[in-house]
Amino acid sequence: MILNVDGIRFRYNGQPVLRGMTFNVRKGEVVAVLGPNGVGKTTLLRCINGILKPSGGAVFVENDNVLKLDAMAVARRIGYVAQRQNAAKITVFDAILMGRRPHIRFRVSDNDLRIVDGAIKSLHLEKLAMRHIDRMSGGELQKVAVGRALVQEARLLLLDEPTSSLDLKNQVEILKLIRHVAKEHEVGVVMTLHDLTMALRFADNCLFIKDGNIHAAVPPKEVTADIIREVYGIMVDIHRHNGIPVVIPQ
Amino acid sequence: MHFADGTLHPEYCRYISRKTTFLVLGLLVLIAAILYGISCGAARIPVEEVVRALAGIGESKRVHIIIWQIRLPQVLAAVVAGAGLSVSGAVMQSILRNPLGSPFTLGISHAAAFGAAFSVMILGSGTMSSNNVGAVAISNPVVTMAAAFVFSMLASFFIVAVARMRGATPETMILAGVALGALFTAGTMFLQFFADDVQLAAMVFWTFGDVARACWKELAVIAGVTAAGLLYFFFNAWNYNAVDAGDETAKGLGVKVERVRMAGMLAASLVTAVLVSFLGIIGFMGLVCPHMVRRLIGGDNRFLLPASAVLGAVLLLLSDTAARLILAPHLLPVSILTAFMGAPVFLLLIVKGRVR
Numbered sequence: 187m188i189l190n191v192d193g194i195r196f197r198y199n200g201q202p203v204l205r206g207m208t209f210n211v212r213k214g215e216v217v218a219v220l221g222p223n224g225v226g227k228t229t230l231l232r233c234i235n236g237i238l239k240p241s242g243g244a245v246f247v248e249n250d251n252v253l254k255l256d257a258m259a260v261a262r263r264i265g266y267v268a269q270r271q272n273a274a275k276i277t278v279f280d281a282i283l284m285g286r287r288p289h290i291r292f293r294v295s296d297n298d299l300r301i302v303d304g305a306i307k308s309l310h311l312e313k314l315a316m317r318h319i320d321r322m323s324g325g326e327l328q329k330v331a332v333g334r335a336l337v338q339e340a341r342l343l344l345l346d347e348p349t350s351s352l353d354l355k356n357q358v359e360i361l362k363l364i365r366h367v368a369k370e371h372e373v374g375v376v377m378t379l380h381d382l383t384m385a386l387r388f389a390d391n392c393l394f395i396k397d398g399n400i401h402a403a404v405p406p407k408e409v410t411a412d413i414i415r416e417v418y419g420i421m422v423d424i425h426r427h428n429g430i431p432v433v434i435p436q
Numbered sequence: 437m438h439f440a441d442g443t444l445h446p447e448y449c450r451y452i453s454r455k456t457t458f459l460v461l462g463l464l465v466l467i468a469a470i471l472y473g474i475s476c477g478a479a480r481i482p483v484e485e486v487v488r489a490l491a492g493i494g495e496s497k498r499v500h501i502i503i504w505q506i507r508l509p510q511v512l513a514a515v516v517a518g519a520g521l522s523v524s525g526a527v528m529q530s531i532l533r534n535p536l537g538s539p540f541t542l543g544i545s546h547a548a549a550f551g552a553a554f555s556v557m558i559l560g561s562g563t564m565s566s567n568n569v570g571a572v573a574i575s576n577p578v579v580t581m582a583a584a585f586v587f588s589m590l591a592s593f594f595i596v597a598v599a600r601m602r603g604a605t606p607e608t609m610i611l612a613g614v615a616l617g618a619l620f621t622a623g624t625m626f627l628q629f630f631a632d633d634v635q636l637a638a639m640v641f642w643t644f645g646d647v648a649r650a651c652w653k654e655l656a657v658i659a660g661v662t663a664a665g666l667l668y669f670f671f672n673a674w675n676y677n678a679v680d681a682g683d684e685t686a687k688g689l690g691v692k693v694e695r696v697r698m699a700g701m702l703a704a705s706l707v708t709a710v711l712v713s714f715l716g717i718i719g720f721m722g723l724v725c726p727h728m729v730r731r732l733i734g735g736d737n738r739f740l741l742p743a744s745a746v747l748g749a750v751l752l753l754l755s756d757t758a759a760r761l762i763l764a765p766h767l768l769p770v771s772i773l774t775a776f777m778g779a780p781v782f783l784l785l786i787v788k789g790r791v792r
Contacts, residue, residue: 232684235688237684237687237688256690257687257690257691257692258690259690260690261688261689261690262690264688265688266684266685266687266688267685267688268682268684268685268688269684270682270684271681271682271685272533272680272682272685274677274680274681275730275734276677276680276736277448277451279445279448279451280677280734280736281681284674284677284678284681285689287674287677287678287690287691288689288690292671296444299442299444299445299448300442300443300444301442302442302445303442303443303444304441305442306442306445307441307442315445315447315448316447316448318734331685334681334685335688338689344688
């Protein structure tokens with residue numbers, strides 16, 4: 187087991203946002219956190235890696251209590267891709283190299299540079315490696331952010347809307363890569379997604395969130411139109427096309 | 437390891453060595469500028485003689501005194517102030533993620549000016565006397581300096597405190613700084629309105645930033661504080677890079693963003709406050725110098741900060757040397773020239789586009 191979230195609670199201005207969520211993520215498992223806007227998906231991710239301090243419950247990454255580790259130690263175990271990226275005037279290479287920050291004290295080693303180069307290759311960013319990120323499109327920036335989290339060599343990746351502002355090709359490419367990294371290196375992945383079809387296609391497990399609780403935690407095969415209606419409040423049809431479930435709003 | 441097929445990226449290695457070369461060249465230019473700066477002035481001293489006097493093998497007592505008592509402290513003060521102001525500006529821009537961050541825009545300089553005016557008016561340090569070069573001087577510079585320092589630190593603490601209360605977003609800090617600047621400017625104008633002509637002259641005189649005010653004793657203080665500040669900033673370059681990428685991302689990388697921002701603001705304010713209270717207001721350096729460097733070699737703080745220090749030192753030193761020569765034998769305060777020299781260069785860089 188890579189991640190154990192045990193009864194995690196969070197309040198914002200006295201209002202409960204998370205009311206005690208418990209779930210596990212196994213090695214190599216990709217978990218999609220699903221639910222309507224403002225339900226606390228991002229809050230959940232931030233509580234897992236301690237950016238927000240939960241008001242109750244505990245989080246364990248490979249049996250280490252995250253809330254008791256210092257920030258650098260957490261960053262060596264958990265990689266985080268925020269929803270919004272800020273683009274400074276640095277190259278793609280430097281931006282991804284930043285992911286090595288938790289491992290670097292001051293000097294960058296050749297090993298760090300090799301890892302960054304490897305990540306750039308697997309993201310197909312070779313041609314952009316020396317471009318400044320302040321001149322890039324939102325989608326390219328998103329890929330850079332994913333690359334930054336990958337080179338952290340963490341055991342767990344938290345991705346907040348990794349496919350927002352990506353075109354269709356890049357969405358599929360990024361999600362395939364995330365899945366590949368998860369399986370190949372036995373890394374756990376927790377990501378929030380809005381696109382249900384993508385979630386059903388690329389996740390091993392779907393976590394539906396409603397009213398601060400986990401409404402359902404099921405593999406894609408078992409996701410029903412009823413669950414989606416209960417969580418999102420909209421009627422949908424789930425069709426299978428070549429074995430891939432496709433969610434179509436009515 | 438996740439990515440075993442990576443190699444050393446040759447283009448990146450070249451890119452890094454280009455930046456290193458830029459830094460080394462900058463240092464060489466700085467050394468040349470120091471020697472040139474020492475040799476220029478009312479009495480011209482050939483560069484060879486400067487080198488000999490610095491090495492302690494000069495024969496002329498007159499040259500020795502000019503160099504060691506007048507020129508060298510002034511030149512070194514320009515180097516220290518240029519480097520300190522420029523890096524403080526670069527750090528503020530980075531941790532506030534705002535291109536407007538600088539000691540000037542955050543009201544720290546205005547607070548110092550108010551402190552000086554306050555000391556002239558209320559503490560009575562403002563009687564003028566003519567010194568040997570014919571300029572006005574403030575009768576009690578220590579009190580004026582102390583007042584300027586106290587007020588500029590007050591301003592910095594206030595900005596940091598406001599930001600702490602409201603959750604330390606970059607925007608709050610900039611807004612608090614702008615408001616403070618306006619407040620202190622109003623305060624200074626209020627004092628000036630009721631000042632007699634002697635006091636008014638002393639106040640205005642103080643605001644002209646001038647590196648010639650420093651003697652060895654003052655130089656030791658500003659150099660010590662600035663050096664400590666620069667070391668601290670260089671050591672935190674990675675953290676500033678992470679903050680540049682956004683607060684959330686930086687936190688995900690294990691950087692304690694609020695702490696880095698607070699400590700960085702305090703250190704940058706301290707360096708600025710010391711420089712401004714000893715030398716007066718030297719505009720432009722903190723704001724524009726880092727932008728020039730960013731356009732030349734990019735925003736990676738590992739290189740941006742040292743390069744800003746070097747370029748800031750070179751620019752202020754050259755401006756000061758020019759200020760000494762333009763109306764020789766009269767000495768012009770360097771602050772008047774920095775904007776004259778720097779602003780067109782900056783505009784040129786904007787118009788010509790970026791250089792990688």
